[in-house]
Amino acid sequence: MARDHGFHPVRITRVVRETDDARTFVLDAPWPYRAGQFVTFRACGALRSYSMSSSPDTDGELMTTVKRVPGGLVSNWMLDNLESGDVVEVTRPAGIFCLRETSAPLVAFCGGSGVTPILSLVKSALATTRRNVRVLLANxxxxxxxxxxxxxxxxELHPDRLEVHHHLDVLNGFVTETQIRNFVNVDSHADFYICGPAPFMDLTERALRDHGAGADQIFVERFGSADASPAEQAEQAEQAERPEAQAADAAEAAPEEPKAAAEEPREDGTVTIVLGGKKHTVPQHPGETLxxxxxxxxxxxxxxxxxxxxATCIAQITAGEAKMRVNNALDDDEVAEGLILTCQGEPxxxxxxxxYED
Ligand SMILES: Cc1cc2nc3c(=O)[nH]c(=O)nc-3n(C[C@H](O)[C@H](O)[C@H](O)COP(=O)(O)OP(=O)(O)OC[C@H]3O[C@@H](n4cnc5c(N)ncnc54)[C@H](O)[C@@H]3O)c2cc1C
Structure with missing residues (x-):
């Protein structure tokens, strides 16, 4: 496989307390990355992605910032257990929530821990361009x-180029579409970056679209999962802790796939999966992801x-073609190399x- 998407042992250099519920984990990982990217941790038998709050253009160390999610498996474990000197398993950086070549203003909307990749982008934009940067931060x-x-x-360092506006729900209620549009003001030609809770992101994107922003101007980073319910995620974590039970459990899960797909196998097509060096071939089912x-x-x-x-489910296509329903993680070069998000790839x-990489 052209790029390394496996897990690597990485030492935590420092843990920085940001708020009661957020910590920055400084990682001894000298990997190149782009502002706005993330790494994926394997912890508690589960896989969770965390964006860099550091910027490769301004910080000598790679930092991820994690906010505690009430009842959440990995975020709580990380905040309550990890200390400097501990070793964690992490992938190399990935993701496409990045800056593009432009002199247009950067206008960012973030909520809660969504500030993490936004901070990375802001640092890089200020350090490497002359762009004006404006951030609306909702908490x-x-x-x-x-x-x-x-x-x-x-x-203070960039008074003429950076404007930060804090929105506090306790004082002003939730952010409204009007406030989003007012914040954009004359910067309708900007590149817009959005990261935060799903309803905040949906509202912001809608407001920007209504304000005339084109799809190519709007960049979003979604922290959540679309399909997996919390119960499914808990089950997934539990399964991951019992590798020997995984294959059987996965086979049992098969009847839960969409009925139409199960009833209409495509006679002439096959999907071959190579996992752990072993090859498995099944008939293609229409509408089914890899x-x-x-x-x-x-x-x-x-x-x-x-x-x-x-990007946890990434694999390399070695024969044939597939299209992704959604791709928020692979860049154009990676797609051209034949990498695919198997959760989104349909033959x-x-x-x-x-x-799949070993
Ligand atoms: C690309 C990307 C980048 C990200 N970057 C960041 C970042 O920079 N910082 C950050 O803090 N987060 C980030 N995230 C989110 C992060 O990956 C995790 O999703 C988040 O930390 C929650 O994980 P968790 O294991 O703590 O919670 P989970 O265990 O996944 O639980 C999530 C929610 O479900 C509920 N729940 C869990 N199990 C059950 C159950 N059995 N029944 C009912 N409810 C249940 C929990 O109470 C919780 O509210 C990012 C995500 C992605 C995809």
Whole structure:
């Protein structure tokens, strides 16, 4: 496989307390990355992605910032257990929530921990371009604001180029579409970056579209998973802790795939999956993703968000073609190299072979 998407042991250099519920984990990982990208941790038998809050253009260390999710498996474990010196398993950086070549203003909307990749982008845009940067940061209350002082320092360093607006729900209620449009103001030609809770992102995107922003101007990073319910995620984590049970469980899960797909196998097509060096071939089922086909084959390949966001389910196409329903993680070069998010990839050729990295 051209790029390395496996897990690597990485030492935590420092843990920085940002707020009561957020910590920055400074990683001893000298990997190149682009501002706005993320790494994926394997912890508690589950896979979770966390964006870099550092920028390769301004920080010598790679940092991810994690906010505690009430009841959440991995975020709580990380905040409550990880200390400097601990070793974690992490993938190399990935993701396409990045800056593009332009002199247009950068206008960002973030909520809660969504500030993490936004901070990375803001640092890089200020350090490597002459672009104007404006950030609307929505939080429940003042205590919940992550990176308030870092952003204030950046504003002092770049008073003519950076504007940060704090929106606190306790004072002003939730952000409204009118407030989004007012914040955009004359910068309708900007590149817009959005990251935060799903309803905040949906509202912001809608407001920008109504304000005339084109799809090519709007960049979103979704932290959540589209399909997996919390119960499914908990089950997934539990399964991952019992590798020997994975194949059987996955095979049992097969009847839950969409009925239409199960009843209408395409006679002439096959999906071949190579996992752990072993080859498995199943008939193609229309409308089924490669990940679903792999599960139907009784396999348990890696996955996490199942929404095209986290790149955990990545594989290499070695024969045939597939198209992705959603791709929020692979860049054009990676797609051209034949990498695919199997949770989103549907075959478009009669036969297809995908290889998961060991
Ligand atoms: C590309 C990407 C980048 C990301 N970057 C960041 C980042 O920079 N910082 C950050 O903090 N997060 C980030 N995330 C989100 C992160 O990956 C995790 O989704 C988040 O930390 C929650 O994981 P968790 O294991 O703590 O919670 P989970 O265990 O996944 O639980 C999530 C929610 O479901 C509920 N739940 C769990 N099990 C059950 C159950 N059995 N019944 C009912 N409810 C249940 C929990 O209470 C919780 O509210 C990112 C995600 C992606 C995809």
């Amino acid at each position: 429940r209350d003042a205590d919940a604001v992550i990176f308030r002082s870092v952003l204030a320092e950046l504003s 990940l679903q086909s792999a599960r139907r084959a009784g396999l348990a390949p890696p996955f996490s968000c199942e929404a095209g966001n986290c 478009v050729s009669a036969d297809i072979t995908v290889v």
